[in-house]
Amino acid sequence: MATFTKEQYITWFEQMMLMRRFEEKSAQLYGQQKIKGFCHLYIGQEAVVAGTMSVINKEDKLITAYRDHAHALACGIPAREVMAELYGKATGCSKGKGGSMHMFSKEHNFFGGHGIVGGQIPLGAGIAFADMYRGGKQVTVCYMGDGAVRQGALHEAFNMAMIWKLPVIFICENNGYAMGTSVKRTTNVMDIWKLGLAYDMPSKEVDGMNCESVHEAIAEAVDRGRKGDGPTFLEIRTYRYRGHSMSDPAKYRTKEEVEEYKQQDPIEQVRKVILDNNYATQADLDAIEEKIGAVIQDSVEFSENSPWPDASELYTDVYMEPNYPFINE
Amino acid sequence: MRVIQFREALREAMNEEMRRDNDVFLMGEEVAEYNGAYKVSQGMLDEFGEKRIIDTPIAELGFAGIGVGAAMNGLRPIIEFMTFNFSLVAIDQVINAAAKMYQMSGGQFNIPMVFRGPTGSAGQLGAQHSQAFENWYANCPGLKVVVPSNPYDAKGLLKTAIRDNDPVIFMESEQMYGDKGEVPEEEYLIPIGKADIKREGTDVTIVSFGKIMKVALAAAEELAAENISVEVIDLRTVRPIDYDTVIESVKKTNRLIIVEEAWPLASISTEITYMVQKRAFDYLDAPITRITTADTPLGYAPTFVAEFLPSVPKVVKAVKDVLYK
Ligand SMILES: Cc1ncc(C[n+]2csc(CCOP(=O)(O)OP(=O)(O)O)c2C)c(N)n1
Ligand SMILES: [Mg+2]
Numbered sequence: 112m113a114t115f116t117k118e119q120y121i122t123w124f125e126q127m128m129l130m131r132r133f134e135e136k137s138a139q140l141y142g143q144q145k146i147k148g149f150c151h152l153y154i155g156q157e158a159v160v161a162g163t164m165s166v167i168n169k170e171d172k173l174i175t176a177y178r179d180h181a182h183a184l185a186c187g188i189p190a191r192e193v194m195a196e197l198y199g200k201a202t203g204c205s206k207g208k209g210g211s212m213h214m215f216s217k218e219h220n221f222f223g224g225h226g227i228v229g230g231q232i233p234l235g236a237g238i239a240f241a242d243m244y245r246g247g248k249q250v251t252v253c254y255m256g257d258g259a260v261r262q263g264a265l266h267e268a269f270n271m272a273m274i275w276k277l278p279v280i281f282i283c284e285n286n287g288y289a290m291g292t293s294v295k296r297t298t299n300v301m302d303i304w305k306l307g308l309a310y311d312m313p314s315k316e317v318d319g320m321n322c323e324s325v326h327e328a329i330a331e332a333v334d335r336g337r338k339g340d341g342p343t344f345l346e347i348r349t350y351r352y353r354g355h356s357m358s359d360p361a362k363y364r365t366k367e368e369v370e371e372y373k374q375q376d377p378i379e380q381v382r383k384v385i386l387d388n389n390y391a392t393q394a395d396l397d398a399i400e401e402k403i404g405a406v407i408q409d410s411v412e413f414s415e416n417s418p419w420p421d422a423s424e425l426y427t428d429v430y431m432e433p434n435y436p437f438i439n440e
Numbered sequence: 441m442r443v444i445q446f447r448e449a450l451r452e453a454m455n456e457e458m459r460r461d462n463d464v465f466l467m468g469e470e471v472a473e474y475n476g477a478y479k480v481s482q483g484m485l486d487e488f489g490e491k492r493i494i495d496t497p498i499a500e501l502g503f504a505g506i507g508v509g510a511a512m513n514g515l516r517p518i519i520e521f522m523t524f525n526f527s528l529v530a531i532d533q534v535i536n537a538a539a540k541m542y543q544m545s546g547g548q549f550n551i552p553m554v555f556r557g558p559t560g561s562a563g564q565l566g567a568q569h570s571q572a573f574e575n576w577y578a579n580c581p582g583l584k585v586v587v588p589s590n591p592y593d594a595k596g597l598l599k600t601a602i603r604d605n606d607p608v609i610f611m612e613s614e615q616m617y618g619d620k621g622e623v624p625e626e627e628y629l630i631p632i633g634k635a636d637i638k639r640e641g642t643d644v645t646i647v648s649f650g651k652i653m654k655v656a657l658a659a660a661e662e663l664a665a666e667n668i669s670v671e672v673i674d675l676r677t678v679r680p681i682d683y684d685t686v687i688e689s690v691k692k693t694n695r696l697i698i699v700e701e702a703w704p705l706a707s708i709s710t711e712i713t714y715m716v717q718k719r720a721f722d723y724l725d726a727p728i729t730r731i732t733t734a735d736t737p738l739g740y741a742p743t744f745v746a747e748f749l750p751s752v753p754k755v756v757k758a759v760k761d762v763l764y765k
Binding site: 147148149199200201205207208209210211212213225226227228229258259261262263264289290291292296297298363419420421422423424425426429437438439 | 469470473474477495497498499501502525526528529563564565566567568569704705734735736737738739740741742743744746747748
C-alpha cells in the first residue's frame with residue numbers, strides 16, 4: 112500500500128538513484144586514481160537521507176561524518192561540485208580543500224562532512240542552539256555512525272541538548288559495523304536508540320531500508336523540534352553494501368548477510384511501489400536513470416576539465432583576516 | 441642480515457615483550473580481530489588471545505584512561521591509536537593523567553605504558569587526518585616521545601619503550617609501515633634519548649626524525665653527487681632530545697639544517713635552534729635553517745601536499761643556501 116504521493120515516490124527514486132550511480136562512478140574513478148585518500152561509500156544507506164529530505168525544508172540544517180557524498184547531493188549541491196571535490200579540484204564545493212570526507216555548502220545549509228568520529232555530534236547541537244537563540248523555526252539533522260555513539264562527546268551533547276531543548280534530530284545510521292567491528296562487539300545494549308533514554312530524550316528504532324518509515328520517524332522528530340519540545344534520537348537501521356572505505360576487503364561479514372540486505376534494497380522497494388501502483392512505467396524509470404547518467408557524466412567531464420587549486424591556496428581560507436602573518440621561514 | 445618490514449619490526453617488538461612479561465597487553469581499535477588497521481598487530485590475537493589483545497569501541501578518551509588506570513595498578517599497557525589525529529580525543533588522559541601521575545603522587549604511582557600509532561600526513565587525507573603532534577607531546581614534562589625512522593630502530597626502541605617505567609609516546613607512520621630494512625634475529629634494545637648519525641659528513645649537518653628522515657637521507661645522497669658532504673642525524677627521540685650529538689656535529693660542520701613534519705611555531709626545530717645558538721654560537725658559519733611544513737592545515741588537493749611538506753628539492757636548496765652556493 113502506498114502512503115505517499117506519486118510525486119514523492121518518483122522524487123525518492125530519482126534522489127536515491129543519483130546517490131547510487133554517483134557513488135558507483137566514484138568507486139570506478141577511485142580505481143583509476145582520479146580520486147585519492149579515504150573514500151567512504153554510502154551505497155545501501157540511501158533511504159536514510161532520502162527519507163530525511165522529504166520532510167525537512169531548505170532552511171533546515173544538516174551535518175554528518177565523513178560518509179557524506181549522498182548527504183551533500185541531497186542537500187542540493189550540484190553533482191558537478193561534489194565530484195570536483197572528490198577530484199580535489201578548485202571548482203569543488205570545498206574548493207578542493209576538503210576532499211571526500213569534507214563536503215560543505217553554506218548555501219545549501221550543509222554543515223559538512225567531519226573526519227573525527229563523533230566530532231559532529233556536539234557541532235550539530237550547536238547549530239541547533241544558534242537557530243533557537245535567534246528564535247528561528249529551523250531544525251538541525253545530525254547524523255552519526257553506530258561506531259560514533261561510543262564517543263563521550265555523544266553523552267555530553269545529548270545531555271545539554273535535552274536540558275536546553277535544542278531543535279536537533281540526532282540520527283544514528285546503524286549500518287552494523289564500525290570499520291571491522293560489529294555493533295555487538297562494542298556494547299551490551301544492542302538497541303542503540305536506548306542510549307537516548309538515559310537523558311529522557313524521545314528515542315526510537317527505525318527501518319532504514321525504507322524511505323517511508325524513515326520519513327515518518329523524521330516527521331515526528333521535526334515536529335517536536337519546531338514546536339520547541341527539544342531533540343530526538345533515532346537509531347535508523349541500515350547497511351552498507353561496500354567495505355568501510357575503498358581499502359577494506361570486508362572479511363568480517365558473510366556474503367549471505369550482504370545479500371540479505373540487498374534483498375531489501377531501498378531503491379528497489381521504491382521502484383516496486385511505483386510500478387505496482389502504475390505511478391510510472393519501467394520506461395519512465397529508465398528515462399530517469401538515463402538522465403541521471405548524463406548528470407554524472409557531466410560531473411566527471413566538469414571535474415576533469417577543472418583546475419587544481421593553486422598551491423598558494425594553501426594559505427587562503429585559514430584565517431578570515433586578509434593579511435595574516437604566516438611563518439614562512 | 442634478514443630484511444623485514446617496519447610493521448613486522450613493531451610486531452616482533454610487541455610479541456617478544458609480551459612473551460617476556462605477562463603484564464604487557466595491547467589495546468585499541470581494530471587491533472585484534474581485524475589484525476590492525478595497518479596490519480601491525482597481525483596474528484597477535486591468535487598467539488595471545490583476547491585477554492591480552494583487546495579490541496575497543498571508538499572511545500579513545502575511555503581506553504586511554506583505562507590504560508593509565510591499569511598502569512597505576514601495575515600493568516604495562518600498550519595503547520594503540522589508529523592514528524595520532526584521534527589521540528586528541530584522549531589527550532586529557534595523556535597529559536593530565538599519564539604525564540602527571542608520578543609527580544602528583546609524590547613518586548608513588550609511575551605509569552609504565554606506551555601510546556603508539558601513526559603520526560603525520562599520509563597523502564591526500566585532508567586536514568583532520570594529516571597532523572603531526574610530536575612537538576605537542578614533546579612539550580609535556582612527564583612523557584617521553586620516540587619517533588623511529590626505520591625497522592631496526594623501530595624494533596629496538598619499541599622494546600625499550602615497553603620496558604620503560606614512564607609513559608612513552610611512540611609515533612610511527614602509515615608511509616613507513618611497508619618500508620623494509622635489516623633487523624637481526626637476536627634480541628637488542630636501543631636506548632631512548634640517543635640520537636643516531638645515519639650518515640657521516642663534513643660540510644653541513646641535517647637533523648631530522650621519523651618518516652622525514654627519508655627526505656633528509658635522499659637529499660644527502662643527491663648532494664653527495666655534487667661533492668657536498670652532509671652529516672645526517674636521526675634524533676630518534678624528541679623528548680628527551682640528544683642535544684650533545686647535534687652540537688658535536690655542528691662544531692664539526694658549522695652549519696645546521698633541521699627538517700621536520702610539523703607546523704613551524706614552537707616546533708622541535710625551534711627548540712634545537714635555541715640550544716645550538718646557546719651552546720655553539722661561535723661555531724656557526726651560517727644561520728640555522730629549518731624546513732618544516734607550511735604554517736597551515738593540509739588541504740586535500742595534490743597541489744597542497746607538495747607545497748606543504750618538506751621535500752628533497754627544498755632540503756637541497758637549503759643546504760646550498762647555508763653553504764652560500
Ligand atoms: C575519533 C576517531 N577515532 C577513530 C577514527 C578512525 N575511524 C574512521 S571511521 C571509523 C569507523 C566509524 O564507524 P561508524 O561510526 O559506524 O560509521 P560508518 O563508517 O559505519 O558510517 C573509525 C574507527 C576516527 N576517524 N576518529
Ligand atoms: Mg557503522
